[in-house]
Amino acid sequence: GAGVSQSPSNKVTEKGKDVELRCDPISGHTALYWYRQSLGQGLEFLIYFQGNSAPDKSGLPSDRFSAERTGGSVSTLTIQRTQQEDSAVYLCASSPRTSGGIRNEQFFGPGTRLTVL
Amino acid sequence: AQSVSQHNHHVILSEAASLELGCNYSYGGTVNLFWYVQYPGQHLQLLLKYFSGDPLVKGIKGFEAEFIKSKFSFNLRKPSVQWSDTAEYFCAVDTGRRALTFGSGTRLQVQP
Numbered sequence: 001g002a003g004v005s006q007s008p009s010n011k012v013t014e015k016g017k018d019v020e021l022r023c024d025p026i027s028g029h030t031a032l033y034w035y036r037q038s039l040g041q042g043l044e045f046l047i048y049f050q051g052n053s054a055p056d057k058s059g060l061p062s063d064r065f066s067a068e069r070t071g072g073s074v075s076t077l078t079i080q081r082t083q084q085e086d087s088a089v090y091l092c093a094s095s096p097r098t099s100g101g102i103r104n105e106q107f108f109g110p111g112t113r114l115t116v117l
Numbered sequence: 118a119q120s121v122s123q124h125n126h127h128v129i130l131s132e133a134a135s136l137e138l139g140c141n142y143s144y145g146g147t148v149n150l151f152w153y154v155q156y157p158g159q160h161l162q163l164l165l166k167y168f169s170g171d172p173l174v175k176g177i178k179g180f181e182a183e184f185i186k187s188k189f190s191f192n193l194r195k196p197s198v199q200w201s202d203t204a205e206y207f208c209a210v211d212t213g214r215r216a217l218t219f220g221s222g223t224r225l226q227v228q229p
């Protein structure tokens with residue numbers, strides 16, 4: 001079946017503009033995650049959605065970042081008033097329903113490379 | 118908060134050499150452990166995982182990892198690397214509290 005897809009694959013924007021990044025998780029996966037990967041760094045957790053529960057936003061670096069997940073499927077990460085330090089690859093991942101607190105592996109999308117000029 | 122340390126940032130090996138990449142985590146409770154690999158130009162993909170049971174876990178492409186609870190470690194090994202193993206390797210820990218916590222990655226370069 002189809003994997004996690006993300007769009008756009010590349011986004012170049014000017015400082016101060018808003019951007020929206022989209023993630024389509026694997027069908028049936030209830031958990032969806034956003035991460036950020038900066039050059040030479042590991043993956044930094046941003047936000048996590050699990051079913052209908054309130055999202056875990058504890059990783060969002062500032063209030064310029066927000067995300068929503070509509071209908072338990074597609075998710076959009078929005079960055080307002082972008083700054084140069086926002087330049088990174090933004091990765092989305094999804095995983096099946098957790099069972100008894102044990103999580104399953106996460107399946108990653110190809111990422112969106114964001115460049116803020 | 119939990120953290121994951123990958124002490125080898127860049128490893129260069131010749132083909133057929135043995136590989137061991139270190140991964141240590143800081144969390145005292147039950148964990149699930151993962152190694153992900155990112156080949157050049159490709160997605161992150163799962164290499165192997167440990168949830169419970171035998172602490173020696175075998176993954177794809179001849180990789181294995183050993184969970185040593187007393188050392189908070191989950192080192193990745195391969196007896197004989199190939200040029201095609203050139204990639205970036207990420208260790209990740211799941212404490213069941215939220216998303217995975219990733220190490221900073223190890224870039225492996227295998228020379229033919």
